[in-house]
Amino acid sequence: MPITTQTAAGSASAPPIAPAVPSPRRRPIGHRLRDLGSRWLFLAPALAILVAVLAYPLFYTVQISFSELDLATFTPARNVGWLNYRTVLDDPGFLNSLRVTGVYLALALPLQMVLGFGIAFLLNVEWRGRGVLRSLFLIPMVVVPVVAGGVWKMLLDPMWGFVNYLLGLVGLGPVDWLADPTLAMVSLVLIDTWRWTPFVVLIASAGLMSLPGDVFEAARVDGAGWFATLRRITLPLLAPVILAAFIVRWLGAVKMFDIALAATKGGPGQATDVVNLYIYEKAFRGLEFGTASSMATLVLAITMLLTFLFLRLNRFLEKRW
Amino acid sequence: MHSLFRATHGTTRRALLAGGLAATVAMSLAACGSGDDDSITGGGVGTAEKPVSIRMIANDAFARQWQEQMVPEFNKAYPNIKVTIDGVPYGDLLAKEMLELTAPEPTYDIVVADDPWIPQLAKTGGLADLKGDLGAFTKSDYDWDDFNAAPLAAGEWQGKQYAVPLRSNLLLMFYNKTLYAKAGLPEPTPALTWQQYLEQAPKLVQDTNGDGKTDAWAVGTYFTRDPLTPTIWQTILNSNGGQILDDDNRPAFNTPAGVAALQTHVDLLKYAPPGAATYQFNEPLEAFRQGKTATMFMWGSVYRGTAIDPKTTTLKPEEVGIQVMPVGSLGAGAHRGMWTGAVAKKSKQAEAAWALLQWLSSKQGEKWQVNTLGVFPARKSTLSSTPEQAWLTPVFKAITDGYAAVEKGKMWRPKLPESDAIQQILATQHSLAISGQVTPAQALQNAEDEINKLLKSKGY
Secondary structure, rough: HHHHHHHHHHHHHOOOOOOOOOOOOOOOOHHHHHHHHHHHHHHHHHHHHHHHHHHHHHHHHHHHHOOOEEOOOOOEEEEEOOHHHHHHHHHHHHHHHHHHHHHHHHHHHHHHHHHHHHHHHHHHHHOOOHHHHHHHHHHHOOHHHOOOOHHOOOOOOOOOOOOHHHHOOOOOOOOOOOOOHHHHHHHHHHHHHHHHHHHHHHHHHHHOOOOOOOHHHHHHHOOOHHHHHHHHHHHHOOOHHHHHHHHHHHHHHHHOOOHHHHHOOOOOOOOOHHHHHHHHHHHHOOOOHHHHHHHHHHHHHHHHHHHOOOHHHHHHHHHOO | OOHHHHHHHHHHHHHHHHHHHHHHHHOOOOOOOOOOOOOOOOOOOOOOOOOEEEEEHHHHOOOHHHHHHHHHHHHHHHHOOOOOOOOEEEEHHHHHHHHHOOOOOOOOOOOOOOOEHHHHHHOOOEEEOHHHHHHHOOOOOOHHHHHHHHHHHOOOOOEEOOEEEEEOOOEEEEEEEEEEEOOOOOOOOOOHHHHHHHHHHHHEEEEHOOOOOEEEEEEOOOOOOOOHHHHHHHHHHHHHHOOOOOOOEOOOOHHHHHHHHHHHHHHHHOOOOOOOOHOOOHHHHHHHOOOEEEEEEHHHHHHHHHOOOOOOOOOOOHHHEOOEEEEEOOOOEEEEEOOEEEEEEOOHHHHHHHHHHHHHHHHHHHHHHHHOOOOOOOOOHHHHHHOOOOOOOHHHHHHHHHHHHHHHHHHOOOOOOOOOHHHHHHHHHHHHHOOOOHHHHHHHHHHHHHHHHHHHHOOO
C-alpha cells in the first residue's frame, strides 16, 4: 500500500524523481517471493472453495458423462466411452430442447435489452416520481422464479386470470396463453422479460450515468439533435455496456428452468421444454444420469463457446469506441 | 474400513455429480452418499429413560397434518418414540428419497412413496423387506391378509413387501348433482359407460344463470404435460381390457383400443372449461369446487375437501356424488394411487420406524385415520365397518368398487424401476396429442418407440 501511495504522489507532483521504494521488478527476489506468497495465501481460501464447489464437480460431471452410473452406489459402474454422447446427439428430445432454448433466447434477450435500455433512458430524464418507479422496478427481480411462474400461470388463466379479464373489457379473448404451443413460448418470454428487464434497466442506468457530460455538451454546442446525439454518441459510447449487459443476461437466460417448470412444465407437448428442464427430467425422473451429464457437458461447452465470442466482440467494441 | 471408504467415496462422488450438474446447468441439486451395509439393527422402541427418535419424509400435502394429529395419537401407544415428519413437494419427493436412501447414513428412517416408486426405490437396495428383514419386529396381531390385494400390492416388488399402504387413493368420478339436474340428465351410476358419458357431455356445457354465456362445463381432469395425466387415458384403456406393458414388459398400448382411449381423453377437452389444457391437480379441483364442472376425474381422497369442508368448497355434501369411472368393455374404471410407507434399510431405528408404520396401517390405526382425518382405507375390515361419519358411507362404496375394478383391470402404473421414466415419455406424447400437435395414433407410436428404446437400454 505505501508503495502505491508514494508512487502516485511522486508521479503527480514531481515525475522525474525516482520512487522512494523500488518498483516490483527491481525489488530483491526474496521480497518478490514473499509478496507473491502473501497474495496466493490470501487467494487460497477462495480458490479452494471454487475448486471444491465448481471445478471438481464439473470434472466429475464430465467423468460421469463417459460412464454408466450405478444407482445403488451412485458411482460410475463402467466406462462407456462416447456412448452417452452418441445417445444424446441421437435424442430428438434433446435436440428439440436446444432448439426451444434457442428460440426462447432469440426472443427474450433482444426484447429485454431494448426494453431495459429504453426504460433506462426514460428514468435518466429528470421527472417527478422517477425514484419511486425505479424502486418498484426492482420488485420482479426479487420474486422467486418458481413463484413468478406460478403467479403468472394464474394471471394468464383463461377463466380466472386477470390478463384475460382485462382483455375481456375491450372485447378480446379469452386467450389460452399456456395451452397453445406458440403462445406458451410467448408467455414464457413475457414472464422472463417481466422478471429480468429491471436488471437490464439497472445496468443501463449505471452506464448512462457514467457517460462523459462534456461530449454531450460539445454535441449540443455543435447543434446535434436528439436523434443524432443518440445515434452518433450515446449508443456508440454505450455499446460495451450494452454488450456487457447482454452477456450477463445471456448467462442468466441460458439457465432458464424454474419459470418453465412452474408455468408450463415444458408443454404443451415440448413447446417450452428448455434444455435445463429436459436435463433435469432426464436425470431425476428418467434416472439417466450418464446421458444427463453428457447433455450438461454439451450445454456447458456451447455456452462457453458463445460467451467467449461475445466477450471477444465486447473487447472489439471497447477498442473501437 | 473398506465399506466406510466406499461409503465416503460414494458420498463425495454423488455430491460431485449433483454439484457438477448444478454448475453446468445451474440447477439446484442435492446429493449424499451411498453404502451397502446389509445389516438391520432393531434399535428398540425406546424407554422412558431412553426414548428413540425417528424421522419420516413425506409429501407436504399431508406431512403437517400427520405431524400435528397422527403423531400425538401414535404416541399414546408408543410414548417413547419421538417422530419428526418432513414435508417435501410432490415433484421433488422421489429424487430426494432416491438420494436419501443411497446415503451411507440416511437422514430418514421412513420414506413415504407414491404408488409406482417402490421398484425404483427398492432397486437402490435402500429399503428393508418388511416381511423378511423386519419380520422379527412384526406384531403377532398385524393382519396382512386383511388388506385388499390391490393396495397391498403397491408396496410389493419382486416377491418382497417393501411398504404398506398408509393413505390409499383411487382415481374416481365426482359429479355435481345440481348441474346434472339443470342439464336435465339423470345422475350417473356405476354402470355409466364412456359412450353414454360422451353423449351426455355436450348437454353438461351449459348456461346455468340464463345470461346467454356458458358458465358450467362437463369435465375437469388432468390435461397438462404431467406424469399423472396419462393415468386418465390408462384407466380408459384398462377398462377396455388394455394394458401399458405386457407380461414381458414390452409396450402393449399401441393398439386400436389404446388410440381410441387416447382419443376419448382428447375429446374430453372439448367439454372442459377454457384453459383446461393446462389443468393438473389443483385447477380441475378448484373448478369443480366452484361449481363450474359437472364431473371430475380425480383422486378420491379430495372428497372431504370437495363435498364436506365449507372452508374449501362451495358445494354441499348432498350435491356431490362419487363413484368409479365410466365403464369400458371390461368393466368400470379406477386407477390405484397408494401412498405407502417403507423403512430405510440403513435406519438405526428400524424397529421404531416399523412400529409406526404398523400402527398407522393396523386395523386400529387405519380406522382412527379414516374417521379423524378422512383418509381412505386399504383394509377390508375398515371398508366393511360402519364409518363414524355418515359422509364416508358412499365413499366406502366407491372405494370398494374401485379396488375391485383395479384388481380386475390391473389398473396401475408400470411396476418397474423405470416407471417414472415411462410416465414421463407418456406424458410428453400425451401432451402433444392433447394440444393437437400430433394425432393420438402418432403419439402412441412415438411413445412406443421411446419406451422400447428406454427398456432396451436397461436390458429388458
